[in-house]
Every structure is written in structure tokens, then in C-alpha cells.
Amino acid sequence: MTMSFQIDHDLHTHTYLSSCSRDPEQTPRRLLDHARENGYTVQCVTDHLWDNLVPGASKWYAPQDVEHVKKNLPLPTDDQVRMVFGCETEFIGGKQLGLHPSHYDDFDFIVIPPNHFHMIGFVRPASYDTEEKIADLFVERLEEIAALDLPWEKVGIAHPNCGLIFREGDVSKVFRLVDEKRYRAVMHSFAEKGAGIELNVGCFPPEDTGHLEDHLRLFRMAKEEGCKFYLASDAHHPKELDAVPAMAPDIVKKLGLTGEDQYHIPQ
Numbered sequence: 485m486t487m488s489f490q491i492d493h494d495l496h497t498h499t500y501l502s503s504c505s506r507d508p509e510q511t512p513r514r515l516l517d518h519a520r521e522n523g524y525t526v527q528c529v530t531d532h533l534w535d536n537l538v539p540g541a542s543k544w545y546a547p548q549d550v551e552h553v554k555k556n557l558p559l560p561t562d563d564q565v566r567m568v569f570g571c572e573t574e575f576i577g578g579k580q581l582g583l584h585p586s587h588y589d590d591f592d593f594i595v596i597p598p599n600h601f602h603m604i605g606f607v608r609p610a611s612y613d614t615e616e617k618i619a620d621l622f623v624e625r626l627e628e629i630a631a632l633d634l635p636w637e638k639v640g641i642a643h644p645n646c647g648l649i650f651r652e653g654d655v656s657k658v659f660r661l662v663d664e665k666r667y668r669a670v671m672h673s674f675a676e677k678g679a680g681i682e683l684n685v686g687c688f689p690p691e692d693t694g695h696l697e698d699h700l701r702l703f704r705m706a707k708e709e710g711c712k713f714y715l716a717s718d719a720h721h722p723k724e725l726d727a728v729p730a731m732a733p734d735i736v737k738k739l740g741l742t743g744e745d746q747y748h749i750p751q
């Protein structure tokens with residue numbers, strides 16, 4: 485009998501330490517309480533991070549360095565839920581990752597977003613201004629990330645289908661324009677390296693929009709290339725934590741995921 489994909493984890497969440505949260509209620513303790521109530525076995529904390537050992541932080545990222553996100557340590561412990569200290573760093577092209585190799589060991593999970601393209605002039609050059617160019621940049625960033633020397637088994641590729649990829653344009657069209665051959669090749673390499681691919685549940689549009697299939701397709705291709713997946717709420721406030729139990733079962737079912745397809749952070 486095949487084990488089913490477990491709705492028992494949330495591997496990408498922010499706390500009050502992230503500048504886009506600053507919610508005093510959003511603490512590791514609150515994340516743990518929610519995880520316990522929902523029968524999770526793993527809850528990961530991934531605040532935004534730009535390491536001060538890496539030059540070139542944007543004004544927004546500069547205060548969010550390693551020392552800053554470590555204010556959450558030690559994480560509360562629990563006999564049911566494994567609390568994992570991670571981060572959501574940044575990738576701006578070339579070899580420019582916002583986390584310095586000397587700090588890889590400080591985190592048990594490293595989430596890398598390939599598409600924070602709302603940060604124009606930092607993550608996305610302003611000249612990338614059409615669906616075609618955005619789709620090309622997205623695949624190129626995935627390829628560049630795949631070429632990095634990383635502790636791959638504890639790396640997550642954040643929200644491939646995030647709407648921030650082109651806020652002023654047609655996101656579904658961007659996904660339809662993704663070069664299938666290159667996308668499959670890079671997903672195949674993530675699968676071989678042992679990275680996890682994120683199912684950021686809030687990124688999926690409702691079925692009645694007619695756009696859901698364009699999002700699911702990205703994950704179907706990744707699955708066919710052997711990728712493993714994890715669930716994420718990307719919550720910045722306590723009420724957003726419920727997105728995983730509310731939305732994940734339907735997404736997991738639509739993608740036909742089983743326990744074999746589930747990514748696990750190394751022990």
C-alpha cells in the first residue's frame with residue numbers, strides 16, 4: 485500500500501522578525517501551537533534574510549541579517565512537532581545568493597525564492613517587462629540557482645508559481661510561456677540534488693478563475709521529473725497559518741501526490 489502525502493508540516497512561515505510581518509502575535513510559540521493543534525510533525529521558521537557577509541543588500545533587506553533572524557533562537561521544543569530553524573534568503577541572478585556559505589550550517593532549511601520579481605531594480609532588471617521576458621528570466625534564475633554549490637538536501641525552491649513574478653502582468657500567461665524543455669531539465673536537476681519544491685498553498689488561484697491548471701502544470705512537470713514537494717503557508721500572521729490545512733488537501737489531490745512525492749528536511 486502506498487503511503488499518502490501527509491498534510492503534517494508547514495516549511496515556510498515568517499515571524500514578527502520579518503519586516504513584512506512585524507506582527508507581535510506571530511512568534512515561534514504561536515507557530516508551534518498551531519502546528520500542534522493541526523497534528524503536524526514539522527514546523528519550520530523561515531524569516532526573510534540577507535546575510536551581511538554578502539555585499540549588495542537592498543535597503544529593505546539590510547536590517548534582516550543572520551543576527552536578526554537568530555533572535556528567534558532557541559526555538560521552543562515539543563514532543564510532537566519538530567521545530568526547524570530555517571530562512572528565506574534571496575537570489576538576484578548570477579551567483580548572487582543572499583546567504584554566505586559560512587552560514588549554511590546555521591540553518592536546517594534554506595528556502596530560495598527564484599521569482600521575487602516585484603523587487604524591480606534589485607531582483608528583476610526593469611527591462612524585463614513582458615510576459616515573454618519574465619518567463620525567460622524565471623527559467624534562467626532556476627538554472628542559475630541549480631548551478632550553485634549548496635547543501636542541496638536542505639534547500640527548498642520557494643513558491644515557483646508566486647504571483648509576485650509579474651504583479652502588473654498576466655501571471656498565467658507567464659507560466660504558459662515557460663520553456664518546457666529547459667524547465668523540465670532544471671526540475672530534473674533539483675530532483676537529482678534532493679532539493680524540495682514548495683507548494684505554497686496561497687499561490688494557487690481558485691478553480692473558477694480558469695487559471696488553476698496553468699499553475700498545476702508547473703508542478704506536474706516537476707513531479708514527472710522526479711521532484712519531491714513540501715507544503716507551505718508563507719504565513720506572516722497567525723490567521724494565515726490555516727491555509728495549509730484548508731487548501732493543501734485539494735492541491736495534493738489534484739497533483740496526485742503520494743508519500744513517495746513528499747520532501748523531508750534531513751534529521
Ligand SMILES: [Zn+2]
Pocket residue numbers: 572597600642643
Ligand atoms: Zn517569498
Ligand SMILES: [Zn+2]
Pocket residue numbers: 496498572718
Ligand atoms: Zn516567504
